[in-house]
Amino acid sequence: MKMPIRHVAGNVVWTVHGTVWALYRVQGVDQVHSSKSAKLRRLKALEALVKKLVGESMWLSLCPQVDPRAVVQAMTEDIDMAASDEYTQVAHRVLDRLEGLELTGRTDWLAVPLPAAGRRQRLTDMAGAAKAEVALQLGLLPAPISRKDEVRRLAQAAQMAATWPGTVAIRPASEAEILWIYGHSARRGVLEPLLPTPDALRGLVNRGRTVAALGQAVLTEGAIDGTLADEVERRGPGVFKRRWLEVATEHGASYQSFLTLSEMPEAFRFPGSEYLAALDTFDFPVDWVVRLNVTPGTVAEAKTRRKARDLAGQPEEWAHDPAGVPASIGKAADSLAENRERLTASKGEVDVRAMVAFCVWGRARRRSSSGPDSSLRSSAATTTPWTGRSAVRSTSSTGCCPAHAPRRRWLPTRNTCSPGTSAWPDRGRRPNSATNAVRCTGGS
Secondary structure: OOOOEEEEEOOEEEEOOOOEEEEEEEOOOOOOOOOHHHHHHHHHHHHHHHOOOOEEEEEEEEOOEOOHHHHHHHHOOOOOHHHOHHHHHHHHHHHHHHOOOEEEOOEEEEEEEOOOOOHHHHHHHHHHHHHHHHHHHOOOOOOOOOHHHHHHHHHHHHHHHHOOOOOOOEEEOOHHHHHHHHHHHHOOOOOOOOOOOOOOOOOOHHHHHHHHHOOOOEEEEOOEOOEOOOOOOOOHHHHHOOOOEEEEEOOEEEEEEEEEEEEOOOEEEOOOOOHHHHHHHOOOOOEEEEEEEEEEHHHHHHHHHHHHHHHHOHHHHOOOOOOOOOHHHHHHHHHHHHHHHHHOOOOOOEEEEEEEEEEEEEOOOOOOOOOHHHHHHHHHHHOOOEEOOOEEEEOOOOOOOOOOOOOEEEOOOOOOOOOOOOOOOOOOOOEOOOOOEEEOOOOO
16 A cells, blocks of 8 residues: 555645545544533534534544653653652653553544636646556656645645634644554554644655655465465455454554444434543544545435435325325334425525544453453443444454554553544534434435
8 A cells, every 4th residue: 555645735635536625634522521501511512513514524532652751751841850869769650551551542634625716727627647656666756736726726735624613623734643543543553653742843845745755565364474364264254353453564563443323313412422432531542533524414305305305205106005105204203304304494504414533452362352342332231322223334243353452551641532523424414402312314
């Protein structure tokens, strides 16, 4: 797998496919220990932000490793260590203990594609990406993005961010932070690079085009040390026992398992069902991503109107059935009517479709009878009081992933928890003032 980007300038990324994305770092808040009123405020703030997004976007929540020395340094800041030998000994004991633990935090990122100015610009971007790919195949360094294009795209990203509400603290990501995201994805649990501090905003040499020469990763599904399963294990039920991904780099092999949220309940109570915030209570880190597709309310309302016409004729089709009309048709009609009512409540309403995926990892090659995959599965039924069916579909079989991550400890630092309530990604969900419930009117 090669780096999917070919140029970085500021918080703007040019991909090898000709698309251009802008990345922003979102200030997270602690949702696990927040009050009910704070969660409701966070929900409204995220709703206001999502309503300003158009088309596709991506919300990333990643768990960076934390340097134990940085923790002790922050603990002893502004303290005269020479005047307190006892506190110096305490600091050394804390450092020795922290070095034996896996310390992680949580950072949140928002990635939004920048639309092209027109069809001509879109074709020009695709042609430039193709020329850069040909240059790499020939062993040449691809031509960098012009400064004029950099300035235009950076101004476009700044103008787009200026239209967002200020209720959610967002700043442009730095070039070093963007490269950390790609390094973290390939080296989860194996000599991960530390997240650059906000004050270390050092730019890239050669105006960002050197990202094309960064290292590659070898992806092998179900491998252990690069070795696939034997012929016997690949037959019958054994084919489902190696659903993990080995990511091999020059720094070692990382074993990663991915899960997707395949179903959502018809309705659930909020606060009390923040399943994304509940991930921070696990004793191993979990990365997650939400792919959003935001449609303006006027466009979505026209689609729901067509669906309403189809449902209106369903009772007549079942009129001759002695069992009567299925109950699902009535529920679908009520849910559709509620969705249409919300979409037409104001011109700013939007329809949001979301795809949620999770990732757990480790560097151990042994199999475990209770890996992180099984713990993540069980949390959907035990930590979230959903009133309806729910499922977490896994691309890694339960209990047979070699990526059993070691136990880790959360640090009481700021901006290390999930960005907000987990209710906002799903389509048509808003708090009901009467019942304080959130109803999901569509699948994820």
